Amino acid sequence: MSLFLRALxxxxxxxxxxxxMRQAGRYLPEYMAIKAKSSFLEMVQTPELAAxxxxxxxxxxxxxxxxxxxxxxxPLPAMGINVDFAPGPVVTPVRSVQAIxxxxxxxxxxxxxxxxxxxxxxxxxxxHKNIPLIGFAGAPLTLAAYLVQGSGSKDxxxxxxxxxxxxxxxxxxxxKLTEVTISYLQMQVAAGAKAxxxxxSWAGLHSARMYHEFAFPYxxxxxxxxxxxxxRIYLAVGASHLYSQMSTxxxxxVSVDWRTPLQQVRLALPHKTLQGNLDPAALLGTPKTMALxxxxxxxxxxxxxxxxxxxxxxxxxxxxxxxxxxxDQVHEFQRLGDTP
Amino acid sequence: MSLFLRALxxxxxxxxxxxxMRQAGRYLPEYMAIKAKSSFLEMVQTPELAAxxxxxxxxxxxxxxxxxxxxxxxPLPAMGINVDFAPGPVVTPVRSVQAIxxxxxxxxxxxxxxxxxxxxxxxxxxxHKNIPLIGFAGAPLTLAAYLVQGSGSKDxxxxxxxxxxxxxxxxxxxxKLTEVTISYLQMQVAAGAKAxxxxxSWAGLHSARMYHEFAFPYxxxxxxxxxxxxxRIYLAVGASHLYSQMSTxxxxxVSVDWRTPLQQVRLALPHKTLQGNLDPAALLGTPKTMALxxxxxxxxxxxxxxxxxxxxxxxxxxxxxxxxxxxDQVHEFQRLGDTP
Numbered sequence: 001m002s003l004f005l006r007a008l009x010x011x012x013x014x015x016x017x018x019x020x021m022r023q024a025g026r027y028l029p030e031y032m033a034i035k036a037k038s039s040f041l042e043m044v045q046t047p048e049l050a051a052x053x054x055x056x057x058x059x060x061x062x063x064x065x066x067x068x069x070x071x072x073x074x075p076l077p078a079m080g081i082n083v084d085f086a087p088g089p090v091v092t093p094v095r096s097v098q099a100i101x102x103x104x105x106x107x108x109x110x111x112x113x114x115x116x117x118x119x120x121x122x123x124x125x126x127x128h129k130n131i132p133l134i135g136f137a138g139a140p141l142t143l144a145a146y147l148v149q150g151s152g153s154k155d156x157x158x159x160x161x162x163x164x165x166x167x168x169x170x171x172x173x174x175x176k177l178t179e180v181t182i183s184y185l186q187m188q189v190a191a192g193a194k195a196x197x198x199x200x201s202w203a204g205l206h207s208a209r210m211y212h213e214f215a216f217p218y219x220x221x222x223x224x225x226x227x228x229x230x231x232r233i234y235l236a237v238g239a240s241h242l243y244s245q246m247s248t249x250x251x252x253x254v255s256v257d258w259r260t261p262l263q264q265v266r267l268a269l270p271h272k273t274l275q276g277n278l279d280p281a282a283l284l285g286t287p288k289t290m291a292l293x294x295x296x297x298x299x300x301x302x303x304x305x306x307x308x309x310x311x312x313x314x315x316x317x318x319x320x321x322x323x324x325x326x327x328d329q330v331h332e333f334q335r336l337g338d339t340p
Numbered sequence: 341m342s343l344f345l346r347a348l349x350x351x352x353x354x355x356x357x358x359x360x361m362r363q364a365g366r367y368l369p370e371y372m373a374i375k376a377k378s379s380f381l382e383m384v385q386t387p388e389l390a391a392x393x394x395x396x397x398x399x400x401x402x403x404x405x406x407x408x409x410x411x412x413x414x415p416l417p418a419m420g421i422n423v424d425f426a427p428g429p430v431v432t433p434v435r436s437v438q439a440i441x442x443x444x445x446x447x448x449x450x451x452x453x454x455x456x457x458x459x460x461x462x463x464x465x466x467x468h469k470n471i472p473l474i475g476f477a478g479a480p481l482t483l484a485a486y487l488v489q490g491s492g493s494k495d496x497x498x499x500x501x502x503x504x505x506x507x508x509x510x511x512x513x514x515x516k517l518t519e520v521t522i523s524y525l526q527m528q529v530a531a532g533a534k535a536x537x538x539x540x541s542w543a544g545l546h547s548a549r550m551y552h553e554f555a556f557p558y559x560x561x562x563x564x565x566x567x568x569x570x571x572r573i574y575l576a577v578g579a580s581h582l583y584s585q586m587s588t589x590x591x592x593x594v595s596v597d598w599r600t601p602l603q604q605v606r607l608a609l610p611h612k613t614l615q616g617n618l619d620p621a622a623l624l625g626t627p628k629t630m631a632l633x634x635x636x637x638x639x640x641x642x643x644x645x646x647x648x649x650x651x652x653x654x655x656x657x658x659x660x661x662x663x664x665x666x667x668d669q670v671h672e673f674q675r676l677g678d679t680p
Contacts, residue, residue, distance in 0.1 A: 154494070157621055157655050164625030164633075204578070207598050207619055209636070238544070240581045241599040258547050259581040279547055281497055285504030293504075296549070315497050 002130050004064040007305045008195055008231045008252055008273055016298065016306045017064035018330045019134070020323065021255075022313035023057040024069045028320060030056050040085045044070050047117035054122045058131060060320065062327050065132050065195070068119055068188070070112075072138030072199055073146065075184045078106040079176070081147065093150040095162055100173045108183035108190075116191045123192030134233075135193030137185050139200035139222070140177040141215040144170070156205060163214060170214060178218045182225045189229050196226060197233040197255065204238030211242055216249075223250040233275055237312060243268035258311030262300040273305035280310045283322045294326055298333045306335070342470050344404040347645045348535055348571040348592055348613055356638065356646045357404035358670045359474070360663065361595075362653035363397040364409045368660060370396050380425045384410050387457035394462045398471060400660065402667050405472050405535070408459055408528070410452075412478030412539055413486065415524045418446040419516070421487065433490035435502060440513050448523035448530075456531045463532030474573075475533030477525050479540035479562070480517040481555040484510070496545060503554060510554060518558045522565045529569050536566060537573040537595065544578030551582055556589075563590040573615055577652060583608035598651030602640035613645035620650045623662045634666055638673045646675070 001009075004017040025031055031053060034043060043049045053069040073083045076091075080103055084090045094100060109116075122133055146152065148159040163170050185196050203215055223232050227250060235255035236242060246254050247269050254272045256265050258279035265274055282293040297308070308330045314323070341349075344357040365371055371393060374383060383389045393409040413423045416431075420443055424430045434440060449456075462473055486492065488499040503510050525536050543555055563572050567590060575595035576582060586594050587609050594612045596605050598619035605614055622633040637648070648670045654663070 157624065157657065160619065160621030161624030161657075164621065164629045204599070208601060238578045259544070261548060279500065281500030281504065284497065284501030289504045317497065317501075
C-alpha cells in the first residue's frame with residue numbers, strides 16, 4: 001500500500017506523505033498555459049484537460065497523492081443549477097421553496113460524466129506510479145452557503161439569516177445536497193479514486209450549535225455511506241471550535257488549518273490521522289524561514305499518523321521551487337528514529 | 341458605578357449590561373441621514389458629527405455603554421500615512437525600510453485632536469445618564485495588516501509573506517504603532533473615556549506561534565500602559581486557538597465571537613470578564629429565533645462576569661426594532677435568582 005494510504009489508514013509511518021491543496025493550480029506555469037486557452041469550466045468539463053492538469057504537479061514533483069482537478073460546485077448543474085465563475089462561483093440564489101423543490105436528484109452516472117472519465121484517465125496513469133488519486137466533494141452546508149448567498153462572501157450574512165428564517169427549507173436543501181453528494185462520491189470511487197476529501201470550507205463560520213444542527217448530521221451520512229469503500233478526509237477551516245464534534249465524524253483523517261499546532265489538535269482528535277498544517281504563507285517566505293516552519297510542523301505531527309499538507313490552498317504567487325524544497329524536506333524527515 | 345463598569349471590573353452582576361459593536365452605524369436611519377450629507381472621514385473628523393453619531397443609539401435604546409464613533413485607522417495620518425476609504429481603508433503599502441523609518445511618532449495631543457474634542461462633547465452628555473464611554477484603538481498587528489497589504493483582504497497573503505521576509509522591519513513597524521497607540525489611548529482616557537477596547541480584528545488569521553511573536557508582546561505593552569487608568573477589553577475574531585495566550589493578557593475582559601459557547605470559553609479564560617457573544621446574524625432571524633439564541637448566550641454567560649454583546653459588528657440589514665427587543669430581553673434576564 002502507498003505511503004499516503006498507510007498514513008491515512010492510521011499508520012504512524014516512518015516518513016510523512018505529502019500533497020498540497022490546489023497543487024494543480026495557478027502557481028504552475030504549465031497550468032497557466034492551459035488556462036490561457038480555456039475557461040475554468042472547459043478545463044473542469046473536458047476529461048483530457050482535467051486529467052492533464054491533475055497530473056501536472058505529479059509529473060513535476062515527488063508528491064505522494066494526486067487530487068482530481070475539479071471544483072466543489074461541479075455536481076450542481078446536474079441538479080438544475082446554473083453555475084458561472086467570475087472568477088468565484090456565481091448562481092441565481094436558491095432560497096425559495098419552489099427553487100429548492102424543483103432541484104433534481106440525478107443518478108450517479110448523470111452527475112458529472114466528464115469527471116468520471118477524467119478520473120479513469122488519471123487512474124490509468126497513476127497505477128504505474130503507485131500514487132493514489134483523491135476524489136472530493138463540497139460538504140452540504142458549504143455548498144448551501146454559495147447557493148443561498150448567490151456567490152462567495154466575507155460574512156455570508158444572507159445565508160446565516162436564511163438558516164434562521166427558513167430552517168425547514170434549509171434542511172430540505174441540505175437533504176438533497178447530501179443525497180447527490182453521496183452518489184457523486186460513490187461515482188468517483190467506482191471510477192478509481194482511492195480516497196476522498198469532504199471540503200467543508202465555510203463550516204468555521206458557524207457556531208458549534210449551528211454546526212451541530214445544520215452540518216454534522218449531513219456530513220456524517222455522507223462519510224458513513226463511504227465506510228469500507230475508501231478512507232475519508234474531512235476539512236474545515238478556522239474551525240478549532242468544532243474539534244470535539246469532528247472527533248466523532250466517520251472519517252479516518254481531519255485536515256487542519258495552520259492556526260493550531262498539531263500536537264494540540266491531536267489531544268482533541270486522538271483517533272484521527274492529522275493532515276496539515278503548514279501556513280501556505282510559509283512558501284512565500286525565504287527557503288530558510290520555510291524550512292524552520294516546516295520543521296515545526298513535522299515535529300508537531302509526531303506521535304501519530306500524519307499526512308503533511310498546507311493548512312489551506314497554495315497561493316498563486318508561490319514559486320514552484322519552494323514546493324520542491326518542501327517535499328524534499330518532508331521526505332528526509334525521519335519520524336521513527338532508532339532511539340538508543 | 342455603572343452596571344457596565346461593574347461587570348467589566350469582574351463583578352457577577354444581577355443583570356448583564358449590553359452594548360453592541362457598531363451600534364452607531366448603518367442600520368440606523370438617523371446615521372444614514374448624516375451619511376447622506378458627509379463622507380466617512382468628515383463624520384469621523386468633525387467633533388460635533390462624531391459626537392452626534394456616538395449618541396444616536398444611546399438616545400434610541402437603553403444601552404449600557406457608548407463607544408466613540410471613529411475608526412481603527414484614525415491615528416495613522418498623524419504618523420504621516422494617508423488613509424482613504426473606498427469604502428474599506430486603502431493606503432499606499434508601507435513595506436520598505438524607508439517607508440517605515442519616516443513614520444512619525446506624534447505627541448498625544450497631535451494624534452487626533454478632533455477625537456479628543458468629540459470624546460469631551462460626548463462625555464459631557466453621558467455624565468448625566470451614568471453611561472460610560474468606551475474609547476478604542478486597533479491592535480498593532482491588525483493595523484500593520486492593512487498598512488502592509490495596502491487594504492483589506494480575504495487572506496492578507498502579502499502581509500503574511502512580508503512578516504516572514506522582513507521580520508526585523510515588522511518589529512520596527514509594530515514598535516512604532518505600539519508607541520502611538522499607547523499615547524492615543526491615554527489621550528482618549530484623559531478626554532473622558534471610562535474604558536477602552538483594543539480591536540485585534542485580524543489576529544485570528546495567524547497561527548498561535550506567529551501571534552506569540554508578532555502580536556502578544558505589543559498588545560501586552562499597550563494594555564499594561566493603561567493599568568490602573570481604565571479597565572480594558574481585548575477583542576479578536578476567529579481566535580479560539582489563541583485563548584491560552586489571551587488568558588495572560590493585561591486586560592479585564594475578552595470579547596468573544598459567536599463561534600464558541602461562553603461556558604467553554606470561561607474554562608480557558610477563568611479570570612476574565614467575558615463579552616459577547618450572540619451571532620450578529622441572530623438579529624436577522626425572527627423575534628422568536630433571536631430570543632432563543634439570546635437566551636442561550638445569557639445562560640452560557642452565567643457563573644462569572646458577563647457583558648452582553650454581539651460576536652461581531654451588527655449587520656447593516658438589521659431592523660433597529662430587533663436590537664430594541666434584544667436589549668429588553670437582556671435586562672429582564674435575572675442572573676442571580678433567589679435559589680429556594
